[in-house]
Amino acid sequence: MSNNKDNKNSYLQMFRQMVRIRAFEEQANQLYLSAKMPGLTHMYVGQEAVAVGICEALTPNDKITSTHRGHGHCVAKGADFKQMFCELLGKQEGYCRGKGGSMHIADQANGNLGANAIVGGSAGIATGAALTAKRMGKKEVSVCFFGDGALGQGLLYETMNMAALWKLPVIYACENNLYGEYTKVEEMAAGDLMARAKGFGIQSFEVDGQDVLAVNNLTQELVERARKGDGPFFILLNTYRYHGHHVGDINREYYRSKEEEQLWREERDPITNFSQLLVDKKISTSEELKSIELQIEKDAEEAVNYALNAAWPDASEVNMHVFASN
Amino acid sequence: MREITFGAAVNEAMAEEMRLDESIIILGEDVAEAGTPFKVLSGLVEEFGTERVIDTPISEPGFTGIAVGAAMTGLRPIVDLMFGDFLFLIMDQLCNQAAKTHYMSGGKLSVPMVLRTNMGATRRSAAQHSQSLQALVAHIPGLKVAMPSSAYEAKGLMKTAIRDNNPVVIFEDKLMYNDKAEVPEEEYLINFGEANILRSGTDITLIATSSMVQQAEMAANTLADQNISAEVIDPRTISPLDETTLINSVKKTSHAIVIDEGHQNYGITAEIAARISEKAFYYLDAPVQRLGAMDVPVPFSPVLEDLTVPTAQQIHERVVMVLEGKI
Numbered sequence: 314m315s316n317n318k319d320n321k322n323s324y325l326q327m328f329r330q331m332v333r334i335r336a337f338e339e340q341a342n343q344l345y346l347s348a349k350m351p352g353l354t355h356m357y358v359g360q361e362a363v364a365v366g367i368c369e370a371l372t373p374n375d376k377i378t379s380t381h382r383g384h385g386h387c388v389a390k391g392a393d394f395k396q397m398f399c400e401l402l403g404k405q406e407g408y409c410r411g412k413g414g415s416m417h418i419a420d421q422a423n424g425n426l427g428a429n430a431i432v433g434g435s436a437g438i439a440t441g442a443a444l445t446a447k448r449m450g451k452k453e454v455s456v457c458f459f460g461d462g463a464l465g466q467g468l469l470y471e472t473m474n475m476a477a478l479w480k481l482p483v484i485y486a487c488e489n490n491l492y493g494e495y496t497k498v499e500e501m502a503a504g505d506l507m508a509r510a511k512g513f514g515i516q517s518f519e520v521d522g523q524d525v526l527a528v529n530n531l532t533q534e535l536v537e538r539a540r541k542g543d544g545p546f547f548i549l550l551n552t553y554r555y556h557g558h559h560v561g562d563i564n565r566e567y568y569r570s571k572e573e574e575q576l577w578r579e580e581r582d583p584i585t586n587f588s589q590l591l592v593d594k595k596i597s598t599s600e601e602l603k604s605i606e607l608q609i610e611k612d613a614e615e616a617v618n619y620a621l622n623a624a625w626p627d628a629s630e631v632n633m634h635v636f637a638s639n
Numbered sequence: 640m641r642e643i644t645f646g647a648a649v650n651e652a653m654a655e656e657m658r659l660d661e662s663i664i665i666l667g668e669d670v671a672e673a674g675t676p677f678k679v680l681s682g683l684v685e686e687f688g689t690e691r692v693i694d695t696p697i698s699e700p701g702f703t704g705i706a707v708g709a710a711m712t713g714l715r716p717i718v719d720l721m722f723g724d725f726l727f728l729i730m731d732q733l734c735n736q737a738a739k740t741h742y743m744s745g746g747k748l749s750v751p752m753v754l755r756t757n758m759g760a761t762r763r764s765a766a767q768h769s770q771s772l773q774a775l776v777a778h779i780p781g782l783k784v785a786m787p788s789s790a791y792e793a794k795g796l797m798k799t800a801i802r803d804n805n806p807v808v809i810f811e812d813k814l815m816y817n818d819k820a821e822v823p824e825e826e827y828l829i830n831f832g833e834a835n836i837l838r839s840g841t842d843i844t845l846i847a848t849s850s851m852v853q854q855a856e857m858a859a860n861t862l863a864d865q866n867i868s869a870e871v872i873d874p875r876t877i878s879p880l881d882e883t884t885l886i887n888s889v890k891k892t893s894h895a896i897v898i899d900e901g902h903q904n905y906g907i908t909a910e911i912a913a914r915i916s917e918k919a920f921y922y923l924d925a926p927v928q929r930l931g932a933m934d935v936p937v938p939f940s941p942v943l944e945d946l947t948v949p950t951a952q953q954i955h956e957r958v959v960m961v962l963e964g965k966i
């Protein structure tokens with residue numbers, strides 16, 4: 314690793330972004346537990362290396378589409394804590410003026426076309442964004458994030474087929490966290506997960522989704538190739554969600570064991586392991602990393618307080634934005 | 640009489656019918672061990688096994704299509720569609736396949752299946768998990784549509800749906816699963832196409848479906864304090880629709896308001912109001928009024944979401960306006 318020093322900034326940036334996601338989610342979970350957040354939300358904790366490894370290989374003009382478990386993608390693509398918390402609480406200053414909430418958070422300025430409450434629902438959107446990029450001669454790529462559960466959706470296969478036929482610059486990023494809701498992936502997906510996209514002639518890669526460097530290196534390579542017209546690509550990222558399916562899914566031993574959860578948390582945590590690497594390779598020190606963490610936790614707390622005190626949307630908003638103006 | 644929850648009533652109806660008829664199966668996401676996210680099906684897999692209570696992948700068009708084929712060939716599937724909003728994913732299988740097969744085959748094939756799903760906003764679940772899409776399916780000839788308004792209704796309508804030889808869509812209000820009502824231990828069925836007069840009155844007819852029945856009853860209570868006598872009617876099934884009971888009531892009261900949680904544009908309220916205008920026009924003393932969900936995608940923010948759904952207070956106010964000739 315001779316380029317460690319050159320990479321110090323980008324490594325610390327990845328560390329920071331993963332810590333930001335975790336800090337955001339811890340606050341979001343607290344908001345739910347203290348009954349301050351309307352509705353339910355799905356925690357991204359445990360999967361940080363996936364969103365960060367991928368989004369750090371993108372520019373703000375590159376597009377992503379996200380899922381119901383979308384806070385991580387949104388933070389990783391550059392979103393601001395305050396506007397995100399405002400959205401989660403349904404406040405006027407939120408990214409979607411409080412109209413979308415957790416499951417529809419979008420950040421147009423940073424190329425996030427939105428979370429999606431329909432499993433697999435954004436496969437067409439990401440592929441369509443790639444069609445725009447190609448047609449308009451922009452060198453942008455789009456990344457479609459989806460969970461293992463979305464492998465059950467036909468839309469995904471229709472769009473992958475077209476993306477392959479038309480050589481579109483899109484990367485299908487399948488986050489395999491082993492479960493879709495309360496069911497194991499092997500009970501929902503027959504055969505070889507990797508063979509699906511390959512069937513369309515799409516080059517497919519499998520990577521450890523807990524290793525942010527591995528994810529980032531692979532994505533950088535694929536993004537570069539996609540910009541040259543070499544896409545589409547499929548990546549299977551093996552990962553794990555630490556929390557329940559949603560914040561209310563507390564008693565979950567009937568579908569996965571405490572031991573399994575503990576194993577992932579203790580041995581495969583993407584932040585702990587990356588911190589260790591940064592210290593071992595003398596890229597950073599534990600003191601430096603600790604102070605970054607503390608600062609981010611403080612930022613998150615401030616943003617939450619800001620959002621709690623922010624204004625509700627005005628009643629007149631309710632029938633605004635049904636149609637775009639001409 | 641014992642009281643049980645809406646969710647328990649649905650569960651009981653399915654279990655009773657499954658004991659009687661081996662050909663009934665359940666298909667859907669997380670229906671087995673998890674008993675669905677709303678826990679309504681808890682215990683069924685323990686009794687009937689995974690051969691009859693079948694967890695599917697997240698493949699709504701696929702498992703709905705499989706249910707159609709199974710129904711055409713001897714099984715009686717109950718499809719569990721986790722949210723009514725996912726109807727948009729299965730429209731081809733439901734509306735082009737299930738609904739038309741009996742007719743297109745000249746009566747030779749039939750599709751005895753039930754699609755149980757839900758409706759209703761104000762759960763802070765935003766635009767893709769809060770819709771009330773009953774009008775979309777009620778529009779299609781060949782589909783029956785039931786909208787239970789209490790635990791009692793839920794059990795009786797579910798049992799009837801399971802025994803029906805046609806595709807039936809049942810919309811349950813997801814906010815009602817824990818509401819209790821008296822439900823007899825003895826078996827009963829509720830016939831499709833027979834409206835329920837919950838409260839008789841003389842001044843105005845309130846026709847309300849599912850979640851809106853409670854709102855209409857609350858309004859009727861407060862109206863009674865002002866000496867206004869409202870008749871509250873629950874159509875129970877919107878297809879078939881018990882036109883006779885509705886029309887007879889309006890002929891008696893000469894005023895009507897129709898309330899449903901679906902969008903107002905081209906909705907259930909529009910259809911029922913049109914029928915009243917066609918069949919009871921000369922008995923009316925005021926134009927028929929409609930209260931539906933606001934014609935906007937359901938917003939997430941609680942302060943906005945609450946504005947989109949009709950309330951007892953709005954019903955009350957509208958009744959007063961109608962009766963005072965202010966419409």
Ligand SMILES: Cc1ncc(C[n+]2csc(CCOP(=O)(O)OP(=O)(O)O)c2C)c(N)n1
Pocket residue numbers: 381382430431432433459460461462463464490492493494558668697699721725728
């Ligand atoms: C079309 C559709 N079907 C069902 C659901 C309900 N649902 C929400 S999340 C989810 C599981 C998704 O699993 P996966 O894609 O693996 O994502 P994960 O939750 O594991 O991140 C289900 C079934 C939905 N939102 N959309």
Ligand SMILES: [Mg+2]
Pocket residue numbers: 460461462488489490491492493494
């Ligand atoms: Mg998953």
